[in-house]
Amino acid sequence: MKVFITRVIPQAGLRLLEEAGLTIEQWTKKRNLTPAELVDHCRDADALLSAGSSKIDAGFLAAVPHLKVIALHAVGYDNVDITAATAHGIPIGNTPGVLTDATADTAFLLMLATSRKAFYLHKKILRGDWNFFEPTANLGLSLEGKTLGIFGMGSIGQAMARRSKAAYNMPILYHNRKPCTTAEKELGARYVSFETLLRESDVLSVHAPLTADTQDKFNAAAFAQMKPNAIFVNTARGGLHNEPDLISALLNHQIWGAGLDVTNPEPMHPDNVLLQMPNVCVLPHIGSATVETRDAMAILAARNIIAGLKGERLPAVVNP
Ligand code: DGY
Numbered sequence: 001m002k003v004f005i006t007r008v009i010p011q012a013g014l015r016l017l018e019e020a021g022l023t024i025e026q027w028t029k030k031r032n033l034t035p036a037e038l039v040d041h042c043r044d045a046d047a048l049l050s051a052g053s054s055k056i057d058a059g060f061l062a063a064v065p066h067l068k069v070i071a072l073h074a075v076g077y078d079n080v081d082i083t084a085a086t087a088h089g090i091p092i093g094n095t096p097g098v099l100t101d102a103t104a105d106t107a108f109l110l111m112l113a114t115s116r117k118a119f120y121l122h123k124k125i126l127r128g129d130w131n132f133f134e135p136t137a138n139l140g141l142s143l144e145g146k147t148l149g150i151f152g153m154g155s156i157g158q159a160m161a162r163r164s165k166a167a168y169n170m171p172i173l174y175h176n177r178k179p180c181t182t183a184e185k186e187l188g189a190r191y192v193s194f195e196t197l198l199r200e201s202d203v204l205s206v207h208a209p210l211t212a213d214t215q216d217k218f219n220a221a222a223f224a225q226m227k228p229n230a231i232f233v234n235t236a237r238g239g240l241h242n243e244p245d246l247i248s249a250l251l252n253h254q255i256w257g258a259g260l261d262v263t264n265p266e267p268m269h270p271d272n273v274l275l276q277m278p279n280v281c282v283l284p285h286i287g288s289a290t291v292e293t294r295d296a297m298a299i300l301a302a303r304n305i306i307a308g309l310k311g312e313r314l315p316a317v318v319n320p
Contacts, residue, residue, distance in 0.1 A: 032053075048064075056079060057084065071093040078209060082319055104163055107235040114257040157174065198225040199227070234258075260274070262285055
């Protein structure tokens with residue numbers, strides 16, 4: 001049986017697939033497959049291992065209904081039409097759990113780096129602009145005791161809250177589809193309305209999936225309610241914030257700074273004005289990018305493929 005893989009993935013996952021006797025075809029070009037290329041490569045495949053943001057929509061699924069399983073090398077599945085996959089009887093696997101800590105680390109990194117203007121000041125040295133010590137220059141904001149707002153209190157939101165509480169004794173507010181008793185008991189987190197989260201957070205960190213309900217959730221109206229000293233952090237999906245509105249909010253001093261691991265579109269264009277702003281730190285969607293985490297994701301994705309091809313329940317399945 002054959003599995004088509006849309007990107008080069010870590011050996012740890014490939015090894016498992018080989019040991020299971022599968023034929024592997026990997027897309028090795030450094031560009032996204034076009035939708036037509038994806039269909040072509042899946043025509044004689046039994047399984048698809050998708051890394052990256054290829055659209056797995058109703059049209060694609062109708063063209064390749066013979067696929068026995070699709071495994072994502074990601075926890076997020078906003079690029080997949082789960083209803084259509086279920087209608088075709090195709091199980092969709094993802095990689096929850098294994099990337100929780102790495103992604104929370106990235107959110108914490110962006111919070112801290114943004115609060116101290118780290119990326120901008122690094123560029124200042126590169127420009128030859130570090131000339132003398134000025135007590136009133138290069139100032140950031142302290143995080144100690146500031147209020148952290150978490151939008152989406154899943155496992156990654158909780159891991160970010162845990163880090164922030166331990167490091168800076170930050171009181172935690174959160175907004176979620178439903179209350180999270182673990183965060184409330186363990187971290188003293190307080191469930192609040194979206195409006196309260198906007199109004200009271202000094203750092204607002206986004207950890208929710210991209211859905212029709214969360215698309216553009218952080219828009220002009222939302223930024224207008226935030227504190228002028230607030231830092232906005234997004235390590236979830238770029239679609240949750242409206243980029244022109246974020247730029248205006250920063251330029252108009254409605255919020256203080258932003259740390260982004262995800263943008264809309266991705267990749268971000270190098271001329272983007274956000275990259276020139278002192279209080280903005282942008283990373284190229286590296287939330288889960290550690291050697292250990294990417295190995296674990298590849299292994300879980302491979303296990304999903306192997307289980308699906310055997311007709312077994314996937315270790316991490318998304319379909320209801
Ligand atoms: C994920 O796992 O969803 C990461 O964002 C990679 O896409």
